[in-house]
Amino acid sequence: xxxxxxxxxxxxxxxxxxxxxxxxxxxxxxxxxxxxxxxxxxxxxxxxxxxxxxxxxxxxxxxxxxxxxxxxxxxxxxxxxxxxxxxxxxxxxxxxxxxxxxxxxxxxxxxxxxxxxxxxxxxxxxxxxxxxxxxxxxxxxxxxxxxxxxxxxxxxxxxxxxxxxxxxxxxxxxxxxxxxxxxxxxxxxxxxxxxxxxxxxxxxxxxxxxxxxxxxxxxxxxxxxxxxxxxxxxxxxxxxxxxxxxxxxxxxxxxxxxxxxxxxxxxxxxxxxxxxxxxxxxxxxxxxxxxxxxxxxxxxxxxxxx
Amino acid sequence: xxxxxxxxxxxxxxxxxxxxxxxxxxxxxxxxxxxxxxxxxxxxxxxxxxxxxxxxxxxxxxxxxxxxxxxxxxxxxxxxxxxxxxxxxxxxxxxxxxxxxxxxxxxxxxxxxxxxxxxxxxxxxxxxxxxxxxxxxxxxxxxxxxxxxxxxxxxxxxxxxxxxxxxxxxxxxxxxxxxxxxxxxxxxxxxxxxxxxxxxxxxxxxxxxxxxxxxxxxxxxxxxxxxxxxxxxxxxxxxxxxxxxxxxxxxxxxxxxxxxxxxxxxxxxxxxx
Amino acid sequence: xxxxxxxxxxxxxxxxxxxxxxxxxxxxxxxxxxxxxxxxxxxxxxxxxxxxxxxxxxxxxxxxxxxxxxxxxxxxxxxxxxxxxxxxxxxxxxxxxxxxxxxxxxxxxxxxxxxxxxxxxxxxxxxxxxxxxxxxxxxxxxxxxxxxxxxxxxxxxxxxxxxxxxxxxxxxxxxxxxxxxxxxxxxxxxxxxxxxxxxxxxxxxxxxxxxxxxxxxxxxxxxxxxxxxxxxxxxxxxxxxxxxxxxxxxxxxxxxxxxxxxxxxxxxxxxxxxxxxxxxxxxxxxxxxxxxxxxxxxxxxxxxxxxxxxxxxxxxxxxxxxxxxxxxxxxxxxxxxxxxxxxxxxxxxxxxxxxxxxxxxxxxxxxxxx
Numbered sequence: 001x002x003x004x005x006x007x008x009x010x011x012x013x014x015x016x017x018x019x020x021x022x023x024x025x026x027x028x029x030x031x032x033x034x035x036x037x038x039x040x041x042x043x044x045x046x047x048x049x050x051x052x053x054x055x056x057x058x059x060x061x062x063x064x065x066x067x068x069x070x071x072x073x074x075x076x077x078x079x080x081x082x083x084x085x086x087x088x089x090x091x092x093x094x095x096x097x098x099x100x101x102x103x104x105x106x107x108x109x110x111x112x113x114x115x116x117x118x119x120x121x122x123x124x125x126x127x128x129x130x131x132x133x134x135x136x137x138x139x140x141x142x143x144x145x146x147x148x149x150x151x152x153x154x155x156x157x158x159x160x161x162x163x164x165x166x167x168x169x170x171x172x173x174x175x176x177x178x179x180x181x182x183x184x185x186x187x188x189x190x191x192x193x194x195x196x197x198x199x200x201x202x203x204x205x206x207x208x209x210x211x212x213x214x215x216x217x218x219x220x221x222x223x224x225x226x227x228x229x230x231x232x233x234x235x236x237x238x239x240x241x242x243x244x245x246x247x248x249x250x251x252x253x254x255x256x257x258x259x260x261x262x263x264x265x266x267x268x269x270x271x272x273x274x275x276x277x278x279x280x281x282x283x284x285x286x287x288x289x290x291x292x293x294x295x296x297x298x299x300x301x302x303x304x305x306x
Numbered sequence: 307x308x309x310x311x312x313x314x315x316x317x318x319x320x321x322x323x324x325x326x327x328x329x330x331x332x333x334x335x336x337x338x339x340x341x342x343x344x345x346x347x348x349x350x351x352x353x354x355x356x357x358x359x360x361x362x363x364x365x366x367x368x369x370x371x372x373x374x375x376x377x378x379x380x381x382x383x384x385x386x387x388x389x390x391x392x393x394x395x396x397x398x399x400x401x402x403x404x405x406x407x408x409x410x411x412x413x414x415x416x417x418x419x420x421x422x423x424x425x426x427x428x429x430x431x432x433x434x435x436x437x438x439x440x441x442x443x444x445x446x447x448x449x450x451x452x453x454x455x456x457x458x459x460x461x462x463x464x465x466x467x468x469x470x471x472x473x474x475x476x477x478x479x480x481x482x483x484x485x486x487x488x489x490x491x492x493x494x495x496x497x498x499x500x501x502x503x504x505x506x507x508x509x510x511x512x513x514x515x516x517x518x519x520x521x522x523x524x525x526x527x528x529x530x531x532x533x534x535x536x537x538x539x540x541x542x543x544x545x546x547x548x549x550x551x552x553x554x555x556x557x558x559x560x561x562x563x564x565x566x567x568x569x570x571x572x573x574x575x576x577x578x579x
Numbered sequence: 580x581x582x583x584x585x586x587x588x589x590x591x592x593x594x595x596x597x598x599x600x601x602x603x604x605x606x607x608x609x610x611x612x613x614x615x616x617x618x619x620x621x622x623x624x625x626x627x628x629x630x631x632x633x634x635x636x637x638x639x640x641x642x643x644x645x646x647x648x649x650x651x652x653x654x655x656x657x658x659x660x661x662x663x664x665x666x667x668x669x670x671x672x673x674x675x676x677x678x679x680x681x682x683x684x685x686x687x688x689x690x691x692x693x694x695x696x697x698x699x700x701x702x703x704x705x706x707x708x709x710x711x712x713x714x715x716x717x718x719x720x721x722x723x724x725x726x727x728x729x730x731x732x733x734x735x736x737x738x739x740x741x742x743x744x745x746x747x748x749x750x751x752x753x754x755x756x757x758x759x760x761x762x763x764x765x766x767x768x769x770x771x772x773x774x775x776x777x778x779x780x781x782x783x784x785x786x787x788x789x790x791x792x793x794x795x796x797x798x799x800x801x802x803x804x805x806x807x808x809x810x811x812x813x814x815x816x817x818x819x820x821x822x823x824x825x826x827x828x829x830x831x832x833x834x835x836x837x838x839x840x841x842x843x844x845x846x847x848x849x850x851x852x853x854x855x856x857x858x859x860x861x862x863x864x865x866x867x868x869x870x871x872x873x874x875x876x877x878x879x880x881x882x883x884x885x886x887x888x889x890x891x892x893x894x895x896x897x898x899x900x901x902x903x904x905x906x907x908x909x910x911x912x913x914x915x916x917x918x919x920x921x922x923x924x925x926x927x928x929x930x931x932x933x934x935x936x937x938x939x940x941x942x943x944x945x946x947x948x949x
Contacts, residue, residue, distance in 0.1 A: 030400025034408055037393035037452070041411045044449045048426035055429065108325050111318055125561050130329050132503070133553050134510040136529055137546040141332035144339065144347045144539075151335060154348040185329060235417060243419020245513055250533070260421045267425055267517070277429070280422045287419075472634055473667035473725075475654040477681030477732060487680075491671040569714075 055277035065273070073278030083262060087283065090242050090259040091290055093173060097180040098238035098294075101188045102230055104181070109192035109229075110222075124193065131186035139250045142179040146170040146251065171253025179247045184240075188233040195229025196222070224302050231295050238294070242287040243280075259283050336550060340543040347539060358544035368545065371528035375509055378440055378524055382447045383505040389448070390455030390500055398463040409456075416453045423449065424517040431518065438520035446514040451504040458503055458564075462496020465568070495567030502560035506553050525549065583646055585610040585736060585768045586631060591640030593626055593792075600626045601637065602792040608785075610735075613762050613769045615779035618789035619815070625740060627789070628772045632661050632738050645735050659736040660729035664744065666721045668713035674700070674724050675709040681732045699731035702761070719750050726761065736768045743778060755781055776816045780804065788812050806847075809940045810860060819862040820908050821939070826859050834938065836861055840881060840903050841931065846938045860939045865896070867935035868910040870918055870927055877930030883908065885925045895919045899929065 146169040153165035207217035245260035266276025344352035474484040512526040584607035593601035616624040629635040633654035703723035780800040807813035824838035887898040895918040900907040912918035
């Protein structure tokens with residue numbers, strides 16, 4: 001063999017310099033680059049929430065904070081009928097809103113993913129536009145629609161369908177639910193759409209090939225595979241809506257007040273920070289538990305039917 | 307097109323149309339009533355007028371709030387996009403321990419009731435002895451906008467073929483030169499998109515602005531104050547219509563920029579190993 | 580090979596955590612050589628190429644390019660340029676701007692820059708597409724832009740990472756011919772990474788076959804095809820009939836090996852010392868077995884039965900069962916005599932040339948040679 005893999009000449013003895021491991025330097029670069037953002041998020045998100053947590057175990061006497069640990073705030077938050085009421089209603093509303101939003105949004109996400117053709121992006125854009133417009137104005141719009149002298153009533157009356165305004169449209173939980181469902185529609189569609197897009201279309205064909213009807217292939221293949229999207233849609237709607245402030249204030253009336261109003265009150269005139277903190281923490285924990293249970297239930301149902 | 311999935315029934319297009327009606331009707335009502343010659347928002351309409359828009363012109367309080375919103379919006383979009391670039395780049399480019407946790411923390415505001423973010427920030431700001439001002443709104447809204455910037459930016463950065471940067475280095479360019487001549491231009495659409503989206507969010511954001519504003523309200527806070535007065539509703543609707551148009555304009559620009567970039571780069575046909 | 584190699588790789592190791600991507604690799608590549616790194620995916624060939632380019636750093640060992648150690652030298656300061664597997668055409672620049680990318684830093688002046696870009700584009704026959712963007716080009720055109728962009732900087736070494744794998748078969752063959760003539764024209768060292776044996780055989784002056792981070796054999800295409808050193812090299816490059824045998828002894832003309840059915844073969848001496856009486860593997864290429872028709876006679880014959888047949892147009896591949904052999908023999912016949920009409924089960928006679936057998940070392944390969 002003319003030329004072989006051979007040793008280089010002896011004077012080229014390979015150096016063995018102590019080189020830093022690449023993974024270590026990659027790790028360092030990554031951390032260095034993310035550190036400004038992380039620092040920001042820690043100091044203005046994580047830290048504040050920890051402080052809320054701390055406050056919830058303190059108590060307040062007029063303007064002085066007593067740092068002796070107490071569970072009194074939680075006792076009030078959990079057992080005071082008014083707060084029980086508010087928290088209960090907030091949970092029910094957020095549960096209903098998230099379930100309804102996901103249920104009515106799923107077909108849209110499915111439609112865009114399977115029948116959106118070349119214009120999927122345009123469809124998605126059209127879905128998201130209303131979501132980015134002012135939240136206040138959207139809520140106000142619903143007030144205009146549902147009001148006693150509102151669009152729906154005056155419209156129905158001028159169309160001759162009713163001869164008296166329907167008084168029960170506005171200022172109750174239903175109005176809150178409708179408004180919130182409208183506000184969060186796009187947030188539910190996007191994650192579901194993403195998970196539908198990830199489904200390999202040949203899986204559906206395989207299910208059909210193996211004897212499933214269209215409906216069966218949907219229930220046994222598409223639905224289980226889009227479950228991650230459904231779950232994130234539920235979470236992304238359920239958790240934020242529990243603490244919604246504007247919607248109950250504007251369209252909820254007495255009947256639709258939610259916990260956020262009570263939390264806000266503790267930071268407003270009747271300031272009781274520790275109680276407000278305890279209400280916040282309680283809300284977060286309870287809604288997380290409810291979200292967890294909902295996800296669990298959903299997984300069980302899907303496992304059953306597939 | 308029909309891939310053996312449950313077929314497109316006749317019902318579905320109807321449902322989609324209904325859904326879009328539900329989605330858009332409330333938003334379209336704003337401009338309709340903003341041109342309606344009556345103080346009450348009722349049907350039938352009372353005739354066309356532009357007087358509600360004219361009334362906005364002399365409204366010093368509103369104009370001041372608009373200026374505040376502009377300052378806050380520009381600062382928030384700049385700050386959150388800058389922080390978003392760092393984080394999105396780190397997350398898409400490097401593997402490091404705690405990457406998922408860091409991403410989770412930055413994205414957390416998406417999964418938190420906004421009022422709790424607002425309240426916790428308020429407590430920290432007041433406990434630190436800071437005065438409530440535009441600056442506190444900017445700090446708060448940046449936290450809130452970061453997840454959206456991150457979504458836009460990571461999507462833009464992920465499509466970025468790393469061998470482009472290697473090719474640049476290989477062709478003799480330095481690390482900084484590579485960032486300036488290759489990385490930045492290729493991800494520029496995502497950055498622009500992030501700026502526009504975060505500006506729009508800031509413009510419309512109410513809760514944080516409400517809790518964290520001192521004596522200088524933003525437009526959203528100003529509108530909230532006006533909502534108590536039924537007589538002022540039409541001029542608020544006029545203002546809302548203008549804000550709506552600005553939002554839609556900005557979002558459309560962001561979308562067009564993003565899609566043009568996607569079209570240009572997606573067909574680059576990067577073969578994968 | 581010239582005295583100073585263009586690239587000298589000396590005992591290079593590369594670890595990713597506990598995974599060893601390169602294991603004690605030593606290799607010299609000459610100036611002006613077209614050199615191929617061939618192996619299955621994950622064999623370390625791309626890691627080796629990227630170590631030469633400067634994107635990966637060896638964990639130990641030295642890489643010298645044109646006499647200078649490249650360890651610690653960043654990619655932008657190395658006299659090498661690369662054609663990426665994805666081509667990495669900058670999407671925000673047009674073809675001309677892509678090609679001018681590296682020239683911009685040299686501050687040649689607008690005229691000289693334009694002249695060199697034009698010349699480079701002419702060289703790859705893309706002169707008419709200068710204003711196009713990457714996404715408006717076909718795969719073959721993108722590849723030419725990548726070539727022009729690298730060559731315009733007049734590197735000492737051009738590195739090509741699977742440059743043809745994204746192209747379809749027809750275009751791939753066209754580009755192979757073009758690459759070969761381009762290399763002759765510019766006369767610099769080309770290092771090509773490929774998993775395609777035919778590409779490596781057709782293009783390169785020499786091939787290094789790699790398995791599991793090690794170099795199994797370095798030789799010219801002909802040498803490596805005709806005299807593969809190990810079973811895996813033989814198997815990776817084309818087909819091979821493996822037979823087991825036993826060494827009998829050494830004579831002046833070589834090593835004698837006793838085999839089933841093929842008798843006693845005298846094989847050229849291998850590089851490794853092999854003990855007399857040991858087990859040995861020998862191999863013969865399918866095309867070196869020949870069908871005998873009618874009453875044709877050959878000095879070395881065997882009889883067998885066709886057990887399977889596959890038609891390939893110009894050739895037919897036959898599997899022939901021979902009594903006493905563990906596995907059927909595979910053979911390739913050109914379809915000039917009617918091999919494509921042989922029914923399965925047909926009795927045939929085949930001829931072989933004892934000179935065509937090679938002695939194969941066992942795996943794992945012994946890559947050190949003295």
